[in-house]
Amino acid sequence: MSADLERDLGAWSRGELARERLLATHGAMAAGTIALHERLAGIAAATAIPDPEAGWAALAEKIETPAPVVPLRRHARRRRTVSVLVAAAILVGGSAFAAVWRSSHPATPPARSGATVTGVPAAGAHWTGASGDRRPIPPPSAAGASGGPSGGAAGATADGTGGSGSTTSGGGPKSTDDPHDRDQGTGNDGSHNDQGSGNNGTSGTLPHVSHGGGH
Amino acid sequence: MTSVGMEVSAFRGGSSANISPPGLDRKGDDPDGRQHERALVRRAQDGDRDAFGELYRLHLPAVARLVRFRVGREDEDSVSEVFLRAWRGLSSYHDTGVPFGAWLYGIARHVAIDALRRQGRDEPRDELPDRAVEPMTTEVLTLRGAIDELPTEQRQVIELKYLVGMTNEEVAAAMATTPGAVNARQWRALKALAEILEEERS
Numbered sequence: 001m002s003a004d005l006e007r008d009l010g011a012w013s014r015g016e017l018a019r020e021r022l023l024a025t026h027g028a029m030a031a032g033t034i035a036l037h038e039r040l041a042g043i044a045a046a047t048a049i050p051d052p053e054a055g056w057a058a059l060a061e062k063i064e065t066p067a068p069v070v071p072l073r074r075h076a077r078r079r080r081t082v083s084v085l086v087a088a089a090i091l092v093g094g095s096a097f098a099a100v101w102r103s104s105h106p107a108t109p110p111a112r113s114g115a116t117v118t119g120v121p122a123a124g125a126h127w128t129g130a131s132g133d134r135r136p137i138p139p140p141s142a143a144g145a146s147g148g149p150s151g152g153a154a155g156a157t158a159d160g161t162g163g164s165g166s167t168t169s170g171g172g173p174k175s176t177d178d179p180h181d182r183d184q185g186t187g188n189d190g191s192h193n194d195q196g197s198g199n200n201g202t203s204g205t206l207p208h209v210s211h212g213g214g215h
Numbered sequence: 216m217t218s219v220g221m222e223v224s225a226f227r228g229g230s231s232a233n234i235s236p237p238g239l240d241r242k243g244d245d246p247d248g249r250q251h252e253r254a255l256v257r258r259a260q261d262g263d264r265d266a267f268g269e270l271y272r273l274h275l276p277a278v279a280r281l282v283r284f285r286v287g288r289e290d291e292d293s294v295s296e297v298f299l300r301a302w303r304g305l306s307s308y309h310d311t312g313v314p315f316g317a318w319l320y321g322i323a324r325h326v327a328i329d330a331l332r333r334q335g336r337d338e339p340r341d342e343l344p345d346r347a348v349e350p351m352t353t354e355v356l357t358l359r360g361a362i363d364e365l366p367t368e369q370r371q372v373i374e375l376k377y378l379v380g381m382t383n384e385e386v387a388a389a390m391a392t393t394p395g396a397v398n399a400r401q402w403r404a405l406k407a408l409a410e411i412l413e414e415e416r417s
Binding site (some may be wrong): 001005006036044047048049052058062063 | 271279295373
């Protein structure tokens with residue numbers, strides 16, 4: 001069907017084009033379409049329509065109760081708001097708990113072997129070293145015990161595993177130590193660059209060079 | 216909406232095609248009528264039965280025509296069922312530009328399908344030819360079969376235009392397209408329909 005025919009049929013259906021003109025222009029093609037159009041229109045027009053008043057009276061009896069208007073969206077919005085509030089409360093509460101916990105439990109690195117050694121100078125045999133290394137060690141020597149802040153020596157008195165400060169460098173700062181390293185080679189503050197002066201990591205792993213001078 | 220069920224734009228075409236279905240109150244393309252219908256729908260959604268009664272009177276002819284065409288006979292129970300379902304489901308109708316009549320059309324199609332299923336279950340097959348005795352039924356059944364073979368969009372245009380009685384603008388709003396596209400679909404659908412009927416005849 002051509003666009004012209006569609007356009008002219010539309011114009012005819014709106015009463016803007018005479019039927020004769022349409023048929024004269026498009027011939028049989030338009031005639032068949034017009035015939036079907038009128039057939040459908042005739043079927044629609046011939047349909048008997050029930051009496052509206054009687055029909056409504058019968059229907060009204062069935063719809064006595066008002067239509068249930070359920071504001072679904074409003075409920076959904078409320079649920080969404082509650083969910084957001086609960087999530088926010090959990091977030092804030094969790095953050096607050098974490099802050100309190102952190103302030104009451106100072107941050108301590110997992111591997112505390114060096115600290116254990118220096119903090120408990122004469123507690124008899126105790127455990128040190130990496131988590132997998134659970135050998136009893138003898139009490140620290142007097143030198144190690146008196147090492148004090150220069151715990152590299154104390155660490156060295158352990159087993160050289162977690163605190164392997166050498167006898168030559170364990171007590172004092174080295175030039176290669178990190179300037180921000182507070183304990184300057186004592187090896188007790190976890191993840192710092194102590195360049196072989198003791199504990200060199202949170203996990204208590206072995207330093208690159210361990211002199212094990214504690215024995 | 217003023218013209219749903221009241222005005223088949225095609226009915227206005229040409230002097231011989233100017234057929235006004237009985238019981239229809241034409242208001243033309245009065246935009247105020249559309250606003251009036253929207254207000255009625257809102258009131259009905261708030262539980263106003265009188266407003267729904269007015270909607271019932273407005274759309275009864277279109278629904279009755281559609282049910283008659285789809286079911287193949289006059290079926291007042293099905294017509295009532297359409298409006299009953301509409302009343303119960305009014306809260307789910309949101310005026311997004313789709314005419315209320317198009318929404319009713321969807322309900323009416325489902326009700327007609329249910330009625331046909333019931334009919335198929337309840338009545339023995341050998342009773343079916345008896346209905347062909349009714350004048351128009353044979354023609355309606357033939358046309359309905361041919362319309363059902365059309366692509367969905369063309370079928371919808373034919374039903375919305377000729378049975379529901381919508382204008383091109385209303386059909387365009389219902390189908391999210393343009394009145395020009397509706398016009399083209401209408402005539403193409405009629406051409407395809409003529410070919411289907413010709414094939415069946417031969």
